[in-house]
Amino acid sequence: MGGRHMVRGTEERVFQIVVAAVLSLCGLAALFPLLYVLSVSLTPFSEVLRNGGFILIPRSITFDAYRKLLTESNVPQAFGVTAFITVVGTLLNLAVTSLMAYPLSRKQLPGRNLFLMLIVFTLLFSGGIIPTYLVVKSLGLLDSVWSMILPNMVWSFNVLIMKSFYETLPEELFESARMDGAKEFRILARIVLPLSVPVTLTIGLFYAVGHWNEFFQAIMYVTDRELFPLQVIVREILIQTQQPLENAENMTPTETLQMASVILASLPIIVVYPFLQKHFTKGMLLGSVKG
């Protein structure tokens, strides 16, 4: 018996090692392009060219590209716009989403199924670009930061995740709160929200990443360059080498500059992720299992 245990033990260990090896390979494969981007962004462009365009570990380091981006381009301005959209947008998103999810999680809500149907309906069908554009236009939102925040205040899918999470809270809590004289708003603020930190953070992250990557609405609704978010500016920098010559005067940004802009655009989100990770997995899991 002991022998079989031993065999199983080694089998187990071999399995573990194989899994670890495969996973670290995958991890490396995912890291590889990132490392490449980082290295090129730090290497003087002449060095990049001399190496046939491929650099993994920079031999000489320069921050020229970053300095150029931060002082001579629209990037700082765009950073501000994106930060505003992300912070204000996410806060509003969370407020509206939880206000919507909470009543829907209560079985007593009259017409609950109807509301749910309506919400699911928007998951499957949408008004489309031009009608949305017309709405945004007639609300006078064109060319304002709010056009990148208000049209997407709620993602139906996130409402459903949040609703499922709220449903997992024990009914007794609500009863006792009510017994103590708390009304719905107080219950939401004092009981539900403090107990739902994981799901709130997870969904907040979804929203925040969405806002950080804001591109499409900006292209559609904003014509004022000062209001362009980061991704639009970064894309402008990146796309110039991918198009055939339109005008002899075009200055093509060097690869170093392009890669630096990519790093600048993704760094903040990369930095935030690890801190939210533990809530993230928890929030996802709870939402999905009990859904």
Added chain:
Amino acid sequence: MIRTPRMFRLMAVMLLASGLTTACGSNEGDSSDAPASGSGPSPSAPSDSASPSADSGKVVKLDIIETGNNLPPPDKDFIKRELDKALHTDISLTVYASGDDYKNQLNVRMASGNFPDLFMVPDRSTLKQYVQQGLLLDLSPYKDQLKAAVDFVGEDSLKKTSFDGKVYAIPKAPNIPYNTYWIRKDWLDKLGLQPPQTIDELLSTAVAFTEQDPDGNGKKDTIGLTGSKLSAFAPVFGAFGVGNPGDFYLSGGKLMNSLYEPGMKDALAFINKMIASGSVDPELMANTGLQHQEKAIKGQAGIVWIDWPNLSKDQFTEQIEKVNPNAEWIQLAPPKGPGGQNDGSFDIGGSPGIYAIPKALEKNEEKLRKVFDLLNYVSTKDGSNLVQFGVQGRHFNLEGDKVVPTDLMAQEAGFTWLYQFTGRPEKSYLQVKFEKQASFIDFADKQPRIQTLNGFLMTPDGYNAADANRYIEEETVKFAYGKRPLSEYDAFLSTLETSMNYKSFLDSAFQQLKELGYGN
């Protein structure tokens, strides 16, 4: 993960929208053939000064959109400042780096009635679509008020933007050709070769560049010829006296389509020989954007079909020098062949840009006048100099009529072309802005080329140009790469004519060109 569904949604909606706009357009379309006479003051004196109308006490906001990049923020945009000062306007120019984004934006705005006051039309099929939907202002009645602009681009150029005798947009002043073969002089010297003068020499040089280690690093890591897709062989087609596949042109006074010339088969056979020799960039068909340029700069290729800016501008000569201080690129006259000597083809019907005014502006006389003022201003001396070179005294000085650039021009005035709504006198402009490259500009401009007429053509209904062009490209590539024997060339043509409706396009094209006075 968010993008893809959006794209689908977008596509679906565009479909829907095009239906909608067609409906709306036709309603409004007929109502107004408003004659221009009587509306607005008589055209300002046709003299050069084209001074903005004197009655303009009020500042008018003009919303303009186009593709482009590197537009500085409004507070640093001295062209906007000068134009606003001269014209009493508040110009708000928005540029889109990506052509696709621009098309989306433009379509949405046209569909929702939120028209810009002046905008670039992305291509001729869009122009046709907008004209049919009645979205564009017919400029013919206003020709007098646009005299300066029309004179600047040339009355003849308006053919490019006319339908049924009505002018719907202003094309920019014509371009000049930029492309030639460029070859590594130091590689030729190292291998003891002369610049190739015939297509056979071109082939043997390309082979030598591939086989004989011209960069002397002991590795067989160089390629002979590179370029972007089949255009890399433009001079080879030219050497057989034919344009690129699908080009229309006059050959001995007769209208021709290159696909139907006997030389086309011979050209494809020769290209096949070049490719089979292994001296052509194996990634040729996969090169996008400026990848061929990168290969040239990095010292991987010895001959490249490219425009002069991308190999001779200071930005790139610096890069070339950093990779290899001995590298020396020279331009190559088109190699001779059985059909003569042509550096590919150049579309005399093409325009570097087309600008249109929405029909809706008809009702806003004040704005319309300002748009006309703007177009006229950038087409006459002061305004044209401004959008070409920058601010006089700061970016350039005038010595007599000669424009002398200052150091600041290169530093600050790189974006002014965004305001060249009617274009510029191409050659003199380039030679001022690119003084160091003047000889390359001149060389590229002087090479003999087949003058193609495709730019004048309107696609007939029922003919899908995108599909047909893709088919032509796919099949010619197969012939060039020997994936399909040339004995099937006639079968290819008949499939093209029937399945792709090319026959109706051919008939219509010849008809249109004859009406414009080409051929007989």
